[in-house]
Amino acid sequence: MNGINKTTTSYFVFIAYPERWELQIIFFILLLAIYILTLLSNINIIFLVKVEPRLHNPMYFLLSNFSLVEVFYTSTTIPKMLALALSVDKTISFTACIIQLYFVFSLGVTADCILTVMAFDRYLAICNPLRYKCIMTSRLCGQLIALSYLGGFLFPVLSVAWISRLSFCFPNIIDQFFCDIAPLLKLSCTNVSLIEVVFLIFSLIAIICCILFVVVSYSFILSAIMRIPSAKGRQKTFSTCGSHLTVVTLYYGTLLFMYGRPAASKTSFSFDKGISVFYCIIIPLLNPLIYSLRNKEMKEALRRAWSRKSMMTWRIQKW
Template sequence: MRTLETTNVSGFVSEFVLLGFPCRRDTQIFLFVLFSFIYLLILLGNTSIICAVWSSPKLHTPMYTLLANFSFLEICYVSSDVPQMLANIISQTKSISYAGCLLQFYIFFSMCAAEGLFLSVMAFDRFLAICRPLHYPAIMTHSLCARLVASCWAGGFLWLLTPLILISQVPFCGPNIIDHFLCDLAPLLALSCAPVPGITLTCGIISSLIIFLTFLYIIGTYCCVINVVLQVPSGSGRHKALSTCASHLAVVSLFYGSVMVMYVSPGSGDSPGMQKFVTLFYALATPFFNPLIYNFRNKDMKDALKKILNVLL
């Protein structure tokens, strides 16, 4: 593995070394096979949701349109870091260019921000369906759904523009070894040639805002939903209403439960090992469990998948 600093003619690093998971060669091979298998399952699982929604006219509703877009986001999200991680596990150099490192940071965390926005929009959809059922068809039209989807994608990438611009102004003159499997904010800024407390604070505030704002919105939305559900007279009616939210709440719990551990305060004193573990968890867990949660808990989705399998087989 390369450990020497690589600099350009101006004295600044031209590439970084992603240390990843330093261990014995046989363990690295095991990790490569394991993560490759998980990555393949994530691609297949989320693609199955997209195909099910696309192929079944019954699923051509705003709720499932949002779910299909969320699954496509999960594919892009996991593909922004896992292929590079897999390449580095079996590589001897484990290097990534300066521009490639900034691009990976921007895409990965833009997808992370977009995921929070999508989960918020999905909560809004459930709020309308349960709390405003008579107005739902008039409000949640396909046109509004398309605009919300576009806003989630655009919002995620626009939100991370400021951190990207700030980090691009940080001088890196060595060392260039990042003790992580991706270009994460805290270990990247730790390599700066000069103290950058202002940039660290600004990036921390920006990342905290997107996490807290979307999380608090989802919590507030479900407080309204629960308040309405508790007024439903029949137990079966309450169960039916809550069952439509259970899958979404499970995904929300997975995503925010892990993200908040790390990125509410970037640059905190967490050990590199814990940083890598938590980042790996939320980078893989939500994309992996999302298809399982929705496919196994949703009858319409299971029926659509069965039709696809019957056609293929």
């Protein structure tokens, strides 16, 4: 590592942000709009599931928890990005960077686990409809969600603790919008080949296990749907899991591309940077929109909520 100052750094400098003031303003406004829309759309789902009796079932309970994780997930990165966008000082402390890295991974893994549980729920609902309510009780649903949070927050502990013990040298420049593992490992003064292999293995195990579970679940689901005699019945049954399948494809496809490749194959940091932004910022915005626009029950619940609000406003004004 010739030409690198071996002095250990206690902070990092982000260089991915625009340098021109006009572009910084545009970037800030665009990012703020995405963040507000993401919060509002996910909180809207949580609110509807809470107040609408027709949505009081395991499917929507899982969806509300998924939306809650998405709220915290985007809040881990975007507020700091907004602060840096208009700041001359584009630095983040070593401790803050490690904390951000941990929550990005823990909340990401938690979301993966909840998506897997949602696939299991759809499998039971479609393939075992008569036993569904007996199996997918509120107790089991709560236990699965608790395991998802527990697994999500325990999974990255070893990798992040290992990274936190590495030495990072000058130049302490991260070509990214937030703290991610690949740019951090690139800055380390010490040999990181072992941790790269360990992280790759851990990531592949987690991602592939989730993907396999989802694929097996949907194989049984599609088999059950194909046995339905009428085309209308097949379409109606498949519509109950179409939104979830769309989100799973977006989520796992991007995740596998980001963290399921060896470090040696990640030659273009600009491209990887774009994929990271899509995964961490755009997908959390798309998820609630997909569930809201493609799900008939969600649209009806939203319509009823707006009707109640309009009626209440009319009564207040009349009074």
